[in-house]
Amino acid sequence: MQRIDQHIREITLKAVEALWGTILPEEQVQIQKTRRDFSGDFTVVVFPLLRYSKQSPEETGKALGRQMVEQSDLIDGYNVIKGFLNLIVAQRYWKGLLEEDLRTPRYGSSPVKEDAERVMIEFSSPNTNKPLHLGHIRNNLLGHSVARILEASGKVVRKVNLVNDRGIHICKSMLAWQLEGKGRDPASAGMKGDHMVGDYYVRFDQIYKEQIESLVQNGVSRKDAEQEAPVLLQAREMLRKWEADDPEVRQLWETMNSWVYEGFEDTYRRLGISFDRTYYESQTYSLGKEIVLKGLKDGVLYRKADGSVWADLEDEGLDHKLLLRSDGTSVYMTQDVGTAHQRYTEWPFDSHIYVVGNEQNYHFQVLSIILKKLGFAWAEKLYHLSYGMVELPEGKMKSREGTVVDADDLMDEMETTARQMSEELGKLSSYREDEREQIYRKVGMGALKYFILKVDPKKNMTFDPRESVDFNGNTGPFIQYTYARIQSVLRKGHRIQRAVGSLDLIEKEIALIRMMFDYPDVITEASRALNPSLVANFLYELAKEFNQFYHDHSILSAESREQVRQRLLLVEVAGRIIESGMALLGIEVPDRM
RNA sequence: GGUUCCGUAGCUCAGUUGGACAGAGCAACAGCCUUCUAAGCUGUGGGUCGCGCGUUCGAAUCGCGCCGGAAUCACCA
Known part of the structure; x- marks a missing residue:
């Protein structure tokens, strides 16, 4: 079935030609949805046409409207207000849409074609020295949702994670454990591995500070004390041993990382996210060196007297960037050059998205330029999905002040709140315990996920608990509730066949269908803009519209049997779109709540 | 100082390529459950869209300049 907006575009062109003998370029036709406060479905803006009609906006709109109604049997009527031609679409069209398009199970999603675009998306990227917190949650939810949205718009998606499992910060946790925690493990301590390792990281910092203080008391300058504190020296020594493949250090590192991974796995599972491939920095940190050396040979990069290798980015309005240290080792940028190349080799992509906070904007700007300088054609296909910080009402999260919101704690809290709320309302008392728990989980997680995803990614957001x-x-629960209501109606009317009938749709029904007509465009736009908030806001509007309809009109006790059947179809379709849209956000919907 | 991003109601946020008197939610107040789930629906109050200039028939939206905030500019990641 041809899209009605496309149809209107075409007949507008024809009408203009018939009336004023002008063939105007398609872009000049401006079609938008009619605003709520006016009657009509779609609106043609007539201002751009005045130069052809040489008449007033009102006369132009009227002439056009008359002509269009005559030309098309899908346009039932029109009205003109100021320079706006509001068109009323025929019942026939909306019913056809409901019956043919909206009804199809995968409505809104594009099928994956043979030559579909291949997109790699990196997100999460945690450090193995502490558990995930609220900031990671935004990252994970965004990455997962964007991946789903891209899939729905017909792309082949590969989700990857890059775990920062090496470096001085890991050694700090390891050292603190050696000093104070020997023999303890998550099982014996009865806690999640990532939390336990995180505690030792915090403990390291405490010891470090104590040592600084005592050095200062003994007359050492603060600056020197910060450099000479024994634990810091020990941690550095440990890193050196790690790099030298010292068996004992490696063993400890393996053990503690495995604790962290068990903890992460648990958190990921609760968040409902997964990856197709996980990379570890311990395996990739030296990558990129060869590429850089080749760039040096090709004269794209240059070497300083001390042996370090640099890229000159002054032509791009930036400064110079280090790529290899004077001792020949890689830096973060070098590593990213290497991993990008490795990934492209493993899985040639058409584009690569990095979901990383906006504090690394500069890094990704530079990465893309350097890759381009090094001659990789795909350098232009790297996108940094840069998202804003999550702040608390009292300001930024500060680990030192203990204001960091832990991911696991937060999920627990959300589920507890869902449970309390539900018990207060008492609607689920007749269900089994495990069924209820599933619902609390869905609702609690739905609230959390929606709260974060409804905000435009690039904006900083305030998380008010x-x-x-x-x-x-x-x-999220508002939308889930709407879904649960729909399922309740469908259960009660499950014997009744759902079908479009011959009687006219009422205004609220058309409003719903018109809104659902937009769903495919919402997915397309969200995919283009890498922005799940567009889907979230669409679902909210749809749920609100549905609740109004639900409030004003009875579905199962509609005036006629035919109307009941028609409404049930409409309701079923609305439920399916809510379900599929929520799935794009990674949110599950309960059948009751 | 350079670069990037943000500034819309008391608070949290929408506002697709410029279009009709700028919208929701929360909070406040007032209504609606013998009928499909009231986690809902309806109503009231609340705004110089940071400020100024410009482009345009038309600007929250585009351009320029200010003001305010954030991030970043390491041989850290």
């Missing part, structure tokens, strides 16, 4: 556990208004 009080607000996040509000399940009314523009929230």
